[in-house]
Structure formats: structure tokens, C-alpha cells
Amino acid sequence: MSASAERAVADSAEFPSAAPRPEPGVVRPYHFPSFQTRILPNGLRVVVAPVHAHPVVTVLAVVEAGATRDPLGKHGLAVLTGRALAEGTVNMSALELAERVETLGTVLDTGADWDSSIVQLTALRERAGDAFAVLAEVLRRPSFPADEMQRLAEERLSDLTQIRADARGLADVALNRLLYASTSRFARLAGGDERSIPTITRDDVVRFHAEHFVPEATALLVVGDCSVEEAVQMATQHLGDWSGTAEPVPAPDASVRFTDCRIHLVAKPDAQQTELRLGHVAVPRAHPDYFPLVVMNAILGGLFSSRLNLNLREKHGYTYGAHSTFDWRRAASPFELSSAVQTDKCADAVREALHEVRRMREEKVSDEELSLAVSYLDGVFPIRFETTAAIAGGLANVEIFRLPSNYFDSYRERVRAVSADDVLRAARTHLDPAKLQIVVVGPPDALQSPLEALGVGPVTVHAPTDELFADD
């Protein structure tokens, strides 16, 4: 696109001339913070990264107690248990716990996703010991008060009501619902739905905690202004006599619902715009093609200057933004394209998005595109780990996805090793336009005919309440 072809609002002569665009200086070395792993006699893994730049310490406990461990019909148990950890311990009521944590100037973050539960806080150095003691108590001795459990269940139902009113929420829920077979845990919301939440009892939560929150299934990450010895000493003092053994995590069912491309139109007649998702189930996080896929995704829809965003936003103005991503899990993970587009351009946006996915498989990316993606991922690496919480998050991924301990040391090298051939091979192997499920949330009258006219697959119209939230 040549800007000079169009008449500009002012001539260059009016303005001072510029120095030429500068070349980069000499790269200063960066190393991901070094860390040590100690395994306590009870099996607890303690991973410590001393980082003394600022007087803060992040403590993050990661437990193999994610939503994939929910028993059949009890969808939402792991997430509810994770949230309920902050509702009190055997020694403190919910409000006493909050009071204790917040008077220490910190915030207790508890929750669960598909593969793990977490308990996390960041405290100033001088309060880190006290904060650690609270975190250990929350991890080991939560009390799950019945009235607070009731309130959390009500709040979850309230969240579901909000999700249903929000086009973005509806689109995300519908896509996950439609990607995976109804036998798969992934087809249901991680946090549970209107059918499952009322069936979860306090006993279920107590049992889930007792079975899965055990030292063998837990990694404790300590990052910040704290030595390895101090961290190990705190862990030994507060968690050394914690006991229990872990059952191995069974491989979840990640089978897909449809094998052909379909369009699912979720009717929201009052919508001012159309939420758009395209996705299919791809590969697990630990797949050997991870690095080619990350580079491929950056080019397709990960960067601002990605094909998808330049096409849908900068070329056509259909949208404020268009992106693609892998929602990484231990099991086969979804690949998704997402955007919110002008309703009268929705069919055009779908056509352009499909065109970009096909193009990734048909021809090699240009040297320019490859070098942009690789140099971005390589260069931005230190910026991703500026804070103790970000470093702890990175180390948590190493634990959850069982990545090699030198993962971050070799990360940049492995990104730089990706070639255009690798990207093409990864796209051909792992992207499949013929399997994409297309979710469109917007006014059905304006959308149905143009989408049908695209001819990419059958169009089904759903009401927002249609089986999308409830069990079959």
C-alpha cells in the first residue's frame, strides 16, 4: 500500500527533515532468572527464583486439581473449590482471613482452570513470611463454610446470567461447547452451569480438596526478594508435615463434536455488532510442533501486523481488531480466531478469515513475515518477565505442562530456529479449514442469508438458551 499515491493533507517541505531511521545498538544479554528446585520429603516441589530488584515476593502454589478432574455431572467442582479456598480456614472465618491478608497489604488469589488450581499472593519483603504462613494454611486447612459455599454457588449462577446477556461471553461459551463432543469435559464450562452447580454439595468440595490438594501434586513457586534457603525454610516450616498421596491425572476425553465445517448462528436480535469465532481442536501444549505453531500463529493472527488484523481491520475496517490464538491445555487445545465485526460485513469477514487460514496452508510465508514474527517473539521475551508475578506464572507453566527445566533458557534459540518450511508444515498438519466451527452471535435476520450464501457449511440458528449452557 503506497501512501504517496494519495494526496496528503500537507506537504513534507513544511516540516523539518528527519535523521535516517537508526540501526539497533548492541544487544545486552538477558537470562531468565535462575531457579532451584528442591523436593521436600513429602513430595512437595519447591521452586525458588531469587530476584532482588524490588522488595517484593510472589508465592504461587500450583496444584494438579483442574477442571479436567471434575467428576461426571459435577462440572464446576474444581473451580468452585478453588474459589472457596479463600472463604476461610479452620482458624479463620472468611472475613477474618480477608482481614488478615489485606492488613498484610496483599491479595489472596485462588482459583482453577482446566489443568490446575492455584493459590497466589505477592507481598512486600518484610511481610512475606507472615503472608506465606497464611497461604500455607489456606492450601492445607480450608474450612469451606456452608453459608459461604451457598453464596459462591449463587454468584456462579449470577455470572451465568451475565454471560448470557453478553455477546462476547455467548460466543466464547458456544464455541467451546461446539468444538468438543458432548462426552468431553471440555464441552462444558470450566466453572459449571445451571444444571451442574446446584448438584455440587459441600461434601463434594471437601472430598475434592482432600483427594487432590496433596503435596505430591503441588509445586510451590517462590519468586522475588528471598533466598533459596529462606524459601525452603518457610516451606518446610509450614508445609513440611503436610501429607497425602496423589492419584495420577487421567487423560481427558478431547474428542470433537463435528468433523465438517459448520456455521452456528446464535440469535441476539438486539446486538449492535456481531461477535465472530472460528475454531477447531488442535494439539496439546506439549506437542513437538509448539514453536512452529507459535510462529505460525503470530503471522496469522497473533501480532498487530498479522495477516488477519491487517486484512479485517486495516484494509477493510470491518472491526476494531481480529486475532487468533491457541488456548493451550495439557489435552488437545482449541485453536481460535476471534473478532467483533460490523453486522453487515460479517459474511465478508468470515470469507476473508477463511481465506487467511487457507493461505497459511497453501504457500510459504515471506521472509519479511517470518523475520517479523521471530524477531518479535525473540526480542519481547525479557519484557514478558519484568515482574515477580510474571516469572512465577512462567515457572508455573513449566510445572503444569511438564516442560524441561531449561525451557526458558532455550526458548529464544528454539524460536529463532523456526523456518518458513516449518511454518508451512505446521499449518498444513495442524490447521484445517474444513473442520472449523464458525460461531456468529448477532441479529439473525441480517446474518442468516449472507452466511448461507457463503457456501462454507450448513447454518444452524440457536437461541441463546439452546442447549449451549445445559447438559444434553
Add this chain to the structure above:
Amino acid sequence: MQIPVESYRLPNGLLVVLSEDHTAPIVAVNLWYHVGSANERTGRTGFAHLFEHMLFQGSANVGANEHFEFVQRAGGTLNGSTWLDRTNYYETLPSNQLALALWLEADRMGRLLPAMTQPKLDTQRDVVKNERRWSVDNQPYGTWWEKLPALCFPPEHPFHHSLIGSMDDLDAASLEDIAEFFRTYYTPDNAVLTIAGDFPAAEAKRLVEEYFGPIARGRGKPALPDMSVPFSFGGALREVVPDACALPRVFVASRMPVLGTDEYYAASVCSAILGLRTGSRFERSLVRQQRIASSASCFTFDLAKGADLFVADVTALPDVSPERLEAAVHAELDRVQRDGVTDHEVQRAIALTETHFVTSLQSASERADQLSRFATYFGDASLVNEQPARYRAVTAEHVSAFAREYLTAENRATLMYVPIEEPSDADAADVEVAA
């Protein structure tokens, strides 16, 4: 914790702030222009923000979208944002790429207009309209951030009108408007340039001089009108908004003294006591004890001109009427206004603020943005380092005095979102919940 700060002005008026920190090989470049939606003229709502989009469309030596491409190719992140009274642009890069970021910012400060064309404006207008649909029109409660200032400031006040703008005004924006706005506001004497992170100061100064030195000082910008308003609405204001949302949500705003005043710090602590985290009053009372709210928070808008706003934001649980929610929020405001707060509540709030301050400043980008903020509003970036002390100086008496004076019934504007009835969906939902 002290952030190093060195400030100086170029002869063309550009205020430069340097903050060296060699912890990681990262550098943040951050520019604040002292212009926002408050400076828009009648019939051009949304223009400051549309203009921000145009700043990513290239300049004399940078092609369309190359700004993004150059920074990302260098391994950097970038963005910009528009607020009521300022607009910022920022990059974080590997430290060996400092010169690139400065060169890019200087090219668009000095030489934007040769790259501005009608097709680019037309496309960005469409992008911004889709941003409006996405962030305001198609989101439950999305209109609150234009309706609340509209309710709290009188129609002629610069904070009254919409920041994202109306579709009609966006349509009316022309290339001539772009040129005029650029020449008036995007001048070195109306900007602060902050560099934070890993760089040698002498080298940074040389680059700043080389790239920004030749840019001419502006002709001066039109003064904003007198923005002072009474710290009272002179009686309760109330607006009910039927919306495509699932649950009622109520905002209650009070006018208060601006950012940087002693009252501001008392207000900030008061907002944390009422509505920050689990131990706050709203959470204890509205969420846990009465069980009428699904979420409840309180915050200040952080406005630096005229008046700031103290805002309570509470969303109902299902089956709780908007009126009941509204009454409960006002009852909490009545209580703090009448009875004040305790030392213990103040200590909790200050402890949370202190940790947040230190943890957020781990990021070079955040350090740079805070330095630019204090330099823009108060002419002194080093005020950042006084923030913990300003908070620690707040006592229960200060907070109680603030609440007594500013959270009165006559100084409350209530904006209440009420779900539009959709019989079929609502019925289906009720059946499922009951099942």
C-alpha cells in the same frame, strides 16, 4: 523505594524525564500529550481518540502500519490511549532499540501530516466506529463511561461529552480537522517524553536532542474554559438507563477535589475502605451480609482539572430489584458520611495501596507512565516518589472529614442500569435456575 528521576526541558518546550534502571535490558518510551476529549470543539466529539488512531497510520518517513511493524520487529510492545484531558503513546523495547522508539515518536510529532490521507482517515473512522460498537454499544452497561461524566458535569463543561464520540461527529471529521488539531496540540511544548529503564543518560540526551530538538515549538493552544464546578450537585441527581443487561447495576458519583490535593488522598483511602477487596465495607455488607450484590467496588476517576469523581459501582444479584440495590448503596454512603471510618480500616487501605505501588512499578512501562502523568499534570515527575508518603499521611480523621463534606446526599449522582424485559429468555432462565 525511590525511582531515579532527572528532568529537563528542550528549548522548544519539550519536557524530558529520564529514569535509569539497569535491572533488565528493557527500555520504556512514553509520551503524554496534554490534550484529550476535553479539548474537542462542538460537533467533533470523539476526535481526540480518532486522532490517536491516525498517529499509527504513518508519518513522513514511516509507512502506514510501519510504526507497529518496526516496534514489533524490534521485539517491542506498543499502544496508545486517549483520556478526558490527555493522550499517551508508549513503547517498551529491548534496550538496544531505544533510538528506534525515539526516532518513531519524533517523526510523528514533527512530520505527521505528509502521511495523512483521506483513505486512511476513512478506514480509521470505520475502525473507531467498530471500537465504539464493541466497547460501548454492544456490551452490557457499556454506555456507563459516557453517561456518568455526562450526568456529573454540566452540558457546557469539557468533561460532559463522550470521549469515544457519536457516530455523526465521527462522520463529520475531516482531514482539515486532523491538520488543525495536529498543529495546535501535537507540539513539543504540549508534551512530556519519559524514558525509563536500561539506557545511558548521556546517550539518551543526545538522541532526544537530535530527533526532537529540530521540531518547532507550537503557537500555543486555546485555554480550556474555567472547569471548576461546585463540590455538590445541589440535590440528588438520578438517571435510569434501560439496557440489554441481565442484572441491575448502580453507579453513584460524588464530585470531589482533584488529583494531587490532600482531599484526593483521603478520598482514595475512603474508596478503598468502601470498595477495594474482600475486607471492604461494600463486600462485607452488600455482597456477604445482605447478599444483594454480585460485585461491588469503589474508586476515584483521577481527574486533575475542575473536579474529580468519587464513584461507587455495585451490580445486583438475580432477583434483587434496582431500587433495593440503590437504597442499600446509599445507606452505606450515608453511614460513612455520618459516622466516618476507623484507624484499622485506614491501615488496611494504606497497606494495600503500598504493595500495589511497589509491585506495579516493577514494570518499566508503568514507571514511565506514572512519571509522565505527574510531569504532565503538575510539571514535576519526581512527585511519583512522594506517593507512598502522601498515602501514609492520611488518618481516619482526614477520611472521615472527607466523607462528611463530600459524600452528602446533595452531592450524589445516581446512574442506574435496569434490564430491558425480554420475556421469553427471562422465563427460560428462571425455569433452569429452579430446576
